[in-house]
Amino acid sequence: MSKAFRKFKAPILLGAGILFLVIGVFRGEVLVVLQKAVIICLECVGIG
Amino acid sequence: MAKHSKKLLRTGVQTAFTALSNGYLVGFLQGKIYTGPTKALCLPGLNCYSCPGALGSCPIGSLQAVLGSRQFSVSFYVLGFLMAVGALWGRFVCGWLCPFGLAQDLIYKIPFPKKLKSIPADRYLKALKYVMLAVFVILLPLFAVDVTGMGDPWFCKYVCPSGTLMAGLPLLAANTALRSAVGWLFAWKSAILAVILFLSLLICRPFCRYLCPLGALYGLMNKASFYRLILNKDLCIHCGKCEEACDLGIPVLTNQNSMECIRCGDCKNACPTGALHSTLDQLWAQKNRTGISGRSASSK
Numbered sequence: 001m002s003k004a005f006r007k008f009k010a011p012i013l014l015g016a017g018i019l020f021l022v023i024g025v026f027r028g029e030v031l032v033v034l035q036k037a038v039i040i041c042l043e044c045v046g047i048g
Numbered sequence: 049m050a051k052h053s054k055k056l057l058r059t060g061v062q063t064a065f066t067a068l069s070n071g072y073l074v075g076f077l078q079g080k081i082y083t084g085p086t087k088a089l090c091l092p093g094l095n096c097y098s099c100p101g102a103l104g105s106c107p108i109g110s111l112q113a114v115l116g117s118r119q120f121s122v123s124f125y126v127l128g129f130l131m132a133v134g135a136l137w138g139r140f141v142c143g144w145l146c147p148f149g150l151a152q153d154l155i156y157k158i159p160f161p162k163k164l165k166s167i168p169a170d171r172y173l174k175a176l177k178y179v180m181l182a183v184f185v186i187l188l189p190l191f192a193v194d195v196t197g198m199g200d201p202w203f204c205k206y207v208c209p210s211g212t213l214m215a216g217l218p219l220l221a222a223n224t225a226l227r228s229a230v231g232w233l234f235a236w237k238s239a240i241l242a243v244i245l246f247l248s249l250l251i252c253r254p255f256c257r258y259l260c261p262l263g264a265l266y267g268l269m270n271k272a273s274f275y276r277l278i279l280n281k282d283l284c285i286h287c288g289k290c291e292e293a294c295d296l297g298i299p300v301l302t303n304q305n306s307m308e309c310i311r312c313g314d315c316k317n318a319c320p321t322g323a324l325h326s327t328l329d330q331l332w333a334q335k336n337r338t339g340i341s342g343r344s345a346s347s348k
Binding site for chain 2: 009010011013014016017018019020021022023024025027028029030031032033034036037038039040041042043044045046047048
């Protein structure tokens, strides 16, 4: 691993994370999360 | 700050964050969940979105929901969120912000005749959380789909004890309709929860060590994150107090940024010479030094 990468891996990871997040928002993934989160998840509760 | 106050500070932060992120109190009373727009946002810890008080979503549940949906086979939104949080804090989230981590910590505080640093096969059991992440959170929701092309949230459904504790028990207590639908799955998940809670009496954070897929993901970023621990070798006297203080049995002297470290700070607090510090402490010290020199320069 190059010295430069070692030094900048946190900012690179953060930048990539923010970029992914924005891409996800524009793809409409937020709606899928919201739709799942606003109804009682029977699997999570243990009913199935 | 004394060691005891530092421990209290962490418990205070954990409790405050859990209370804030699960602040919809009406839900607990009426046996229903919050349905507002903040539910589209992920919370950093393992916080079930079906907890009656939850104001946000569990990132592991959200990841499975997106992967198991018909529209998407990868979740940029949730992975991006986890990468950003992991880049900033790594497993600091586990130690300071996770509600299920708090539950385990509180149980571990209960006196018990013998507390263990690890259990037999600890080394192999630690690998289980990566299996959980790869198989139960990613592969099964993605590929084990029904006729409509939808996948189940396998980790939430068959494993997650946080969901049973934070969502299952309070919802069943207040909602008679749900209570009448209880079957073998609830018994299975309650058994997992009971085992985890009993193990929490004996060892520190059994779920985080062996099963948590969120901890596994954040752990991968522990060495890369902005928040890291640093050992000043010139100050270290090799007394071993840091390793003695670590309830997770991490070899602090050789691997301060282990993937298993939840950043509780017990090692830092135990260090008699101040050889162990975090990047945040370093930044704070630098800021103070600059502030002092800036003030003295302006007074001349």
